[in-house]
Amino acid sequence: MNVRKVFKIIGKILFFIIIIAILVIAYLIYSKYNFNEYVKAEYNRGLSEFERDSKVKYSETNSYKIHSEQYNDAMFYKEIPVSPNTAYRVTCMVKTENVENEEDNADSGAHICLNKTMEKSVDVTGTTDWTKLEFVFNSKDKTKVEVGFRLGGYAGNSKGTAWFSDFKIESGSADTSNTWNFLCLLFDNVNVNIPYDNGERNVKLHLSQEDKEDMKTCIERFKTSLSELSKGKINAKYEVKEITEEITTMSHDKDNGYYVSPTDVKETLDKYIDAGKYDHIFIAFRTGDINTQNEIPVNDWIGLGGMQYRGIGFSNIRLPNESNNYIYKYDTRINTFPEEVYIHEFLHTLERNSEEYGYEVPELHSYSYYGYQDQKLVGLKDWYKDYLNCEIRSSSGNIGLNEEIFTKKPAKASDFNLSIELNDLKEPANIFEEIGILFKKLIKMFSNESSPNIENQNELVESEIGA
Numbered sequence: 001m002n003v004r005k006v007f008k009i010i011g012k013i014l015f016f017i018i019i020i021a022i023l024v025i026a027y028l029i030y031s032k033y034n035f036n037e038y039v040k041a042e043y044n045r046g047l048s049e050f051e052r053d054s055k056v057k058y059s060e061t062n063s064y065k066i067h068s069e070q071y072n073d074a075m076f077y078k079e080i081p082v083s084p085n086t087a088y089r090v091t092c093m094v095k096t097e098n099v100e101n102e103e104d105n106a107d108s109g110a111h112i113c114l115n116k117t118m119e120k121s122v123d124v125t126g127t128t129d130w131t132k133l134e135f136v137f138n139s140k141d142k143t144k145v146e147v148g149f150r151l152g153g154y155a156g157n158s159k160g161t162a163w164f165s166d167f168k169i170e171s172g173s174a175d176t177s178n179t180w181n182f183l184c185l186l187f188d189n190v191n192v193n194i195p196y197d198n199g200e201r202n203v204k205l206h207l208s209q210e211d212k213e214d215m216k217t218c219i220e221r222f223k224t225s226l227s228e229l230s231k232g233k234i235n236a237k238y239e240v241k242e243i244t245e246e247i248t249t250m251s252h253d254k255d256n257g258y259y260v261s262p263t264d265v266k267e268t269l270d271k272y273i274d275a276g277k278y279d280h281i282f283i284a285f286r287t288g289d290i291n292t293q294n295e296i297p298v299n300d301w302i303g304l305g306g307m308q309y310r311g312i313g314f315s316n317i318r319l320p321n322e323s324n325n326y327i328y329k330y331d332t333r334i335n336t337f338p339e340e341v342y343i344h345e346f347l348h349t350l351e352r353n354s355e356e357y358g359y360e361v362p363e364l365h366s367y368s369y370y371g372y373q374d375q376k377l378v379g380l381k382d383w384y385k386d387y388l389n390c391e392i393r394s395s396s397g398n399i400g401l402n403e404e405i406f407t408k409k410p411a412k413a414s415d416f417n418l419s420i421e422l423n424d425l426k427e428p429a430n431i432f433e434e435i436g437i438l439f440k441k442l443i444k445m446f447s448n449e450s451s452p453n454i455e456n457q458n459e460l461v462e463s464e465i466g467a
């Protein structure tokens with residue numbers, strides 16, 4: 001063998017070693033940034049890092065890491081097919097390091113969500129070891145949803161690091177009875193600081209024994225009225241709980257003034273929602289007291305509805321500032337429909353659900369357009385009755401709530417007693433599946449535009465009833 005030949009062989013070997021090294025490096029880089037079929041999205045583009053982590057991981061598979069050095073809303077999501085009106089549960093493991101929200105008390109942090117909706121799981125913030133996150137939702141009228149794993153949220157930005165792993169989706173069977181389980185929380189104490197002049201003012205308010213008795217009477221009457229007015233199409237069960245923990249923050253907007261958003265009382269709500277049995281939540285509290293001259297400014301609302309928390313309808317019931325007000329008191333000469341605010345606010349939830357399920361529904365506040373009036377003693381009782389029974393006369397026939405909406409309730413833990421695991425969030429099982437996904441992504445890349453931005457979600461949908 002001559003020297004030239006030896007060099008040639010060595011050259012060939014070196015060439016192969018270099019090629020293999022390049023392939024190995026390319027694979028390592030690829031696997032560090034490969035999010036399989038998930039789409040990465042940010043509100044402020046380029047501010048967050050998305051990586052697969054081989055060191056901090058929960059199981060065999062490398063975890064999915066989002067790191068935001070500055071405040072941002074970042075997530076990775078995947079579109080999955082769903083059957084309409086079906087309960088789904090998504091779970092994953094999550095670990096966080098120094099996760100902080102830009103605004104105090106925001107419904108943000110590391111969580112699972114449905115992209116382009118306000119539906120989400122609870123948040124994980126701070127520094128935590130691996131914990132299980134669970135998120136249930138009803139697909140409503142949709143045939144596909146985008147399930148997202150997120151650091152931030154529609155309600156505010158977050159920073160820090162979150163690792164996600166072990167994604168799983170199951171379908172359950174929704175409870176389709178027409179009996180709704182209501183939770184009524186009586187918040188005994190309000191203790192909030194509100195801006196005043198250039199500083200702050202502390203306002204403390206309490207429910208009296210009389211207030212609490214009025215609320216208990218109203219919710220009992222609400223239960224009876226709901227069945228009667230709807231001619232048995234929808235029924236109510238309820239539990240009243242007295243809450244001694246204070247309401248310490250309130251939300252504010254231009255239309256309503258101050259009000260209690262779900263996030264203001266989320267610690268209390270989470271405790272009850274975790275039990276997985278409620279379909280709607282009322283909270284009752286005071287915003288003023290004429291005796292102590294204490295008052296939090298509200299824009300003339302007595303009830304506030306149309307809000308939701310973890311997919312469950314949420315309404316504010318405000319006690320009036322004076323105790324001689326008859327809005328929640330039954331009196332044959334003054335008010336024979338004291339449960340009206342409860343009926344009204346719950347109807348806002350059915351109104352909202354109808355829109356989300358794709359049913360036509362007249363606006364709850366459009367009563368005068370259809371010739372109804374706020375009457376002495378009974379308020380808008382006739383309107384609610386016709387609204388519930390789809391008996392409002394209009395030029396295009398009778399309108400109102402579609403009867404089917406009474407059986408469409410929020411997804412909850414009991415829907416998953418016999419759940420079926422779906423494959424949609426499974427990790428690729430082998431290299432061939434991974435290559436398959438890579439090809440799919442390449443095809444998408446050539447046929448599609450660039451990575452999407454998270455659109456900022458609107459604030460809560462609210463509406464009010466006149467006092």
Ligand SMILES: [Zn+2]
Binds near residue numbers: 344348364365
């Ligand atoms: Zn209203």
